[in-house]
Amino acid sequence: MFDTALSAADLWFLTKGAGMTILVTAVSVVFGTVLGIVFGVFRYQLGAIWAAPVTFVLDVSRSIPLLIQLVLANAFLGTVLRLQMSGFTVACMVLTLYTAAYCAEIVRGGIDAVPLNTRRAARSLGMTWAQDMRYIVMPLATRVALPSWIGLALGVMKDSALVYVVQVVELMKSTQILITRLQEPLFLLLICGLFYFVISFPLARFGGYLEKRWSND
């Protein structure tokens, strides 16, 4: 169908790019989720006013383009602080905060969805705050939050395409490099899109499935 100059080595190059996409995503999502849960619970416990500084930082992270966040972090860490940091580290740091910002919202929504009376019942049985959180709130909130969290993880994966700006060669950048060399944009983009789709679609479907199953009861 396509008369292409794409070699096996090029395909391997793209696969490595996809591997980098997954790596950056995985690191950011893991740390971002932990941070997001901490922020989310923190915000819930303290109330809006005391949590305002954290809320503000997270809101900023959702309100300015990721590209700018990456450039700023890179400039600040490298030019201003003169730290020797790899692009990979900068990318993971920014994406972690970015993930945490959205994750905190999801966590808060999950906790809010647990009826207050259920929690009162738990506390009236003599459970401590920690026990209430661990045995009542967490299982119920997870149900509400998990589909959104899967959506978030996929969002981070797609947004990680922007870390090219701090010199990380992930899937999108690899594709672009090959496009420049081989001059077959459409074909290469289709392969690239296929990679993304293969990573994203099954997880997206799983999220949709969970949402459907859990919203029925």
Place this chain on the structure above:
Amino acid sequence: MIEIENVYKSFGALQVLKGINLTVPNGEVLTVIGGSGSGKSTLLTCINGLEKIDSGRILVDGTDVHAKSTDLNKLRQKLGIVFQQFNAFPHLTVLENVTLAPRKVLGQSKEQAREMAVKQLSHVGLGDKLDVYPSRLSGGQQQRMAIARALAMSPDYMLFDEVTSALDPQLVGEVLDTLRLLASEGMTMICVTHEMKFAREVSDRVAFFDKGVMAEIAPPAQLFDAPQTESLKTFLAATH
């Protein structure tokens, strides 16, 4: 005139109408009673073509409702229907609820539609609620609005499908009063209902449906006081 000839209808394996024959002449008020699942509500939705029938014919003023060549949207303008659920359009005010179809379907001007709507809404006792949203109305008021909405299309026939069933008991009366008013004005009506007292009072004839069959049809005095079939006797005994 509405003519129903040997109509059969099933949902999957479930037969809900088994050969219904019925003629409703102009000016008649017919009430249809029967247990749940007797097919009486299905008949109404078949008359205005919201449901297809399996066999038989339904003619409205001689037009075959289920013929391919029939313009159902045109035909439905003749057949007002009001459902158990009020189906108020929540995003429109009471006035807009009533003027929407006359304007968009009949192509009336805003003023024309408004005039008609005000008339019909006053008729059902909602003349002071024109600019209110349905969420601010009680169930009975919403249902009366739905009646006014159907009347604003100037239909020749009105079909009522258990219009009081979803209402709180204290609100049933106001809706039934509206139906009584319509009946006294000579509107041709088919009312599916559980309100026996109402049926006895306003109907020219009452039809009793049982398991997809029209078991009895007679003037109310005869049907209620001298039921012929065992099933109707049982049904009436259970409703008292």
Place this chain on the structure above:
Amino acid sequence: MFGYTFQWKQALSKLPQMLDGALVTMEIALLSMAIGIALAVLLTLFRLSGNRVLNGFAVTWVEVARNTPALFQIYMAHFGVASFGIHFSPFTSLLIGITFNNAGYLAENFRGALKAIPETQTRAGRSLGMTPLEAFGYIVMPQMLRIAFLPMTNQMVWAILMTSLGVTVGLNIDLYGVTQDLNALTFRTFELFAIAGVIFYLITKIIQLGARLVAARLFRY
């Protein structure tokens, strides 16, 4: 404290140029939302049509829009279609890419919103003599747009943020593009992009505030 001297004055002197860029950014986002909403309604109708080809087309659109990066979609609009001899300007490519993304996400939002509207609403419209399309347009769609209003606001914010990707296809008149060009001249990277960030932040706040005002006016029921 830092071995770096901030030079805000120099960077701030470029503010007028950046604000011009911000206008272009808003223009692209607004256009992409307007067209995106229209397309999303169309895709929703395709899904409701019961026609397999139309439904398949809509589902494919939505899944591609949701499962690939926005950057990929913009590349497709610029470099991808170039393979067919179609060459869009950077502005057009960016607009197409964001619009495609908007339409896909919004169509999915609309699908969710439709679940909250009872089937009996359509039925009521049909029984008043409306065609299926009339019942959708006058009765279902207004309610759908209301339910999906918050997701639409979020999508608008994303559209604003996505305009920053225009630089990858050579756009240099939007806020990000202008900032990038200024940076190449002055090398005040941190200062310039920090200012751009603040402008982006303010734009999103204006949108969120505006959306609240619009909602309060439109949805009184």
